[in-house]
Amino acid sequence: MPLTGTRDLSSLAGDAPLMPALDTEPITLEGVEVLQVMEEIDDAAITSLLPPALHPTIPPTLTAVFWRVRLSPWGPFELAQVRIGCRAGARPRALLLRAFCNSEPAAEALARGWGLPVVSGDVRMRHYYDRVVGRVVAAGKLVLEAQLVDPEAISGADIQYIANLNLARLERNGTVQLRLVQFDPEYVFHKAERGRPELGAFDAAAWNVPDAVPDWPISASYALCDIELPQIRYLVDPAKPPLQAVERLAHV
Amino acid sequence: MKFGLFFEISVPRPWGPDTEYRVYQNCLEQVRLADELGFDQVWAVEHHFLEEYSHCSAPELFLTACAMQTKHIRVGHGIVVCVPQFNHPIRVAERAAVLDILSGGRLEFGTGRSATWTELGGFQADPDETKKTWDEYVRVIPKMWTQERFGYRGRAFSMPKRAVLPKPYQKPHPPMWVAVTSPGTELDAAERGLGSLGLTFGGFAEQEQRIAEYRRRIRSCEPVGEFVNEQVNTVNFLFCHEDREYAIRTGQRLAGTFNYLAEQLLTARQAYPTRSYPSLGLLPALRREATSAPEGQVPEGLCIGDPDRIVDVIKKWESVGVDRINFLLNAIETIPQEEVLASLRLFAREVMPKFGVRPPAAAVEVS
Numbered sequence A: 001m002p003l004t005g006t007r008d009l010s011s012l013a014g015d016a017p018l019m020p021a022l023d024t025e026p027i028t029l030e031g032v033e034v035l036q037v038m039e040e041i042d043d044a045a046i047t048s049l050l051p052p053a054l055h056p057t058i059p060p061t062l063t064a065v066f067w068r069v070r071l072s073p074w075g076p077f078e079l080a081q082v083r084i085g086c087r088a089g090a091r092p093r094a095l096l097l098r099a100f101c102n103s104e105p106a107a108e109a110l111a112r113g114w115g116l117p118v119v120s121g122d123v124r125m126r127h128y129y130d131r132v133v134g135r136v137v138a139a140g141k142l143v144l145e146a147q148l149v150d151p152e153a154i155s156g157a158d159i160q161y162i163a164n165l166n167l168a169r170l171e172r173n174g175t176v177q178l179r180l181v182q183f184d185p186e187y188v189f190h191k192a193e194r195g196r197p198e199l200g201a202f203d204a205a206a207w208n209v210p211d212a213v214p215d216w217p218i219s220a221s222y223a224l225c226d227i228e229l230p231q232i233r234y235l236v237d238p239a240k241p242p243l244q245a246v247e248r249l250a251h252v
Numbered sequence B: 001m002k003f004g005l006f007f008e009i010s011v012p013r014p015w016g017p018d019t020e021y022r023v024y025q026n027c028l029e030q031v032r033l034a035d036e037l038g039f040d041q042v043w044a045v046e047h048h049f050l051e052e053y054s055h056c057s058a059p060e061l062f063l064t065a066c067a068m069q070t071k072h073i074r075v076g077h078g079i080v081v082c083v084p085q086f087n088h089p090i091r092v093a094e095r096a097a098v099l100d101i102l103s104g105g106r107l108e109f110g111t112g113r114s115a116t117w118t119e120l121g122g123f124q125a126d127p128d129e130t131k132k133t134w135d136e137y138v139r140v141i142p143k144m145w146t147q148e149r150f151g152y153r154g155r156a157f158s159m160p161k162r163a164v165l166p167k168p169y170q171k172p173h174p175p176m177w178v179a180v181t182s183p184g185t186e187l188d189a190a191e192r193g194l195g196s197l198g199l200t201f202g203g204f205a206e207q208e209q210r211i212a213e214y215r216r217r218i219r220s221c222e223p224v225g226e227f228v229n230e231q232v233n234t235v236n237f238l239f240c241h242e243d244r245e246y247a248i249r250t251g252q253r254l255a256g257t258f259n260y261l262a263e264q265l266l267t268a269r270q271a272y273p274t275r276s277y278p279s280l281g282l283l284p285a286l287r288r289e290a291t292s293a294p295e296g297q298v299p300e301g302l303c304i305g306d307p308d309r310i311v312d313v314i315k316k317w318e319s320v321g322v323d324r325i326n327f328l329l330n331a332i333e334t335i336p337q338e339e340v341l342a343s344l345r346l347f348a349r350e351v352m353p354k355f356g357v358r359p360p361a362a363a364v365e366v367s
Helices: A009-015 A104-114 B019-037 B059-068 B089-102 B117-122 B127-146 B185-192 B204-218 B244-263 B282-291 B307-319 B337-355 B361-365
Strands: A027-041 A061-069 A077-088 A091-101 A118-120 A122-127 A131-138 A141-154 A164-172 A175-183 A186-202 A214-229 A234-236 A246-248 B002-007 B041-044 B074-081 B107-112 B150-153 B158-162 B176-180 B195-198 B232-240 B303-305 B324-328
Touching: A009 A091, A009 A164, A009 A175, A027 A122, A027 A131, A027 A141, A027 A186, A061 A122, A061 A141, A061 A214, A077 A104, A077 A122, A077 A164, A091 A104, A091 A122, A091 A175, A104 A118, A131 A186, A141 A214, A214 B117, B002 B019, B002 B074, B002 B337, B019 B059, B019 B337, B041 B059, B041 B107, B041 B324, B059 B074, B059 B089, B074 B089, B074 B176, B089 B107, B089 B127, B107 B127, B107 B195, B117 B127, B127 B150, B127 B176, B127 B185, B176 B185, B185 B195, B185 B204, B195 B204, B204 B232, B204 B307, B232 B244, B232 B307, B232 B337, B244 B303, B303 B307, B307 B337
Parallel strands: A091 A118, A091 A164, B002 B041, B002 B324, B041 B074, B074 B107, B107 B176, B176 B195, B195 B232, B232 B303, B232 B324
Antiparallel strands: A027 A061, A027 A214, A061 A077, A077 A091, A122 A131, A131 A141, A141 A186, A164 A175, A175 A234, A186 A214, A234 A246, B150 B158
16 A cells, blocks of 8 residues: 655644634635745655655655735735645645744634644745745745746646645644644636746755755746635544544534 | 456555566466456556556556467557657557567557656656647557658657558557547547547446547547547456455455555646646546445446346446446455456356357356
């Protein structure tokens, strides 16, 4: 059967946000700009980045995702994520262990409502005619620079975004559980582009993926879209084997 | 109705020194038995880098071995990847012709373009280009086979006039097919006079509609080869056992294992935004079909069960217009080889005669 991860995520529990409940109401963010840059990573880390509940993709991959949100209940914000490609059983997913956001209220809402392990950072995503650039500076250090170079128009239907599994702690039945929270927004595309991917600075440790070494560019896309942040429907216990790890929530 | 085998050649971890050897030998044994039992064809995929799922990267060699060890069964490329970074068209034409000669004119020539980033990225092929290069290949390869000397100025490749040798044993050339995974490709097949090598199961109703449209369109086709190959070929799982419950349990394990492995692949669409891959192709369709029945039951179209159930299923496939069914027999050796062989024998004895296929008596008595 396919390879499975070997990483014990309990050491990252301190970085995982605490979700007091799982009944978050969906909300829609309109007119969000999204930059996604995807790279293959060195296969030396094919299993060491993921917990036992997940299978790696072959080849192993990493996606850097930026959101520039101009209007939200928490004000404007920019968000950056670095995710590791994986499979939860047979489902394509991307593991998120760290995100940065330039707005405290937005960071808190995303962490509390959807389990994004997000901390404060200087996140900037800008769209130019020759490129789309995303940068993250944390503690005075550039920890990510990802670009889409030479944009060309495509259809939004050509883009497929993979759902997140966010590392979070849940208060349930009087205990605190470490879980991966499925975060699968719906997208309505208004504009889309693709171009040459370039990953400049990348500090793997800052993203809690210390073994990830990007070694081959795959793709870069940009989209202007409405994003519906979803109801939480599925959880994954990271320590269990893949076929026993997924929990469907009762309200689904 | 004709019956065949379809090989991905999936190899389970852990990979010991002889794991791949053992799996290949099992496949060859299945082919030899199928030949004795009266199966009509054996197909082998071309996949690269797809760990466990498919270790069948040189199907022309596997099919040559099949041809050398059998007498009647036809050998099918299911499919040759028609992308220059994978296969130069001249080499495709040459290898296919040699296989046709060595097999005594038993080649079925399937074409396609690959659907995973794992493979396309591995060969540094541009996903935007694969449909275009496939289209160019299927137009020129039959000319390489039939013209004494062939020259070409094209988009994917060009060549001054040369004799592409040898020529196929079958005249004017072997039957040509295209792999149909995404809805709409069957129309591409029809427009070009190609056989539809269906690689998704689909429900009866959906397939009936697609097959009817294929047959309607092919009547006015402009064939890329010297003749129209109007045939509809589908793939299915096979596990046949007298005990229906055991058959269903085992067959579901086969289908579930195969689909689980298939879902691990990194599809082109998941990695690279392109109009060239509008659907995820074979993989999700397989999974959906294999898991769309209530617990303990088998999806309507799968050839899993006792002979009576399988006869009923095949009659339905026949009624919607399918000409041939090719069976996946195993996935990462999840079914012991002896059970796979017993399933084939039982199918040949109890099911195939219902469709006019009569295996040699001696082969049936072996069971």
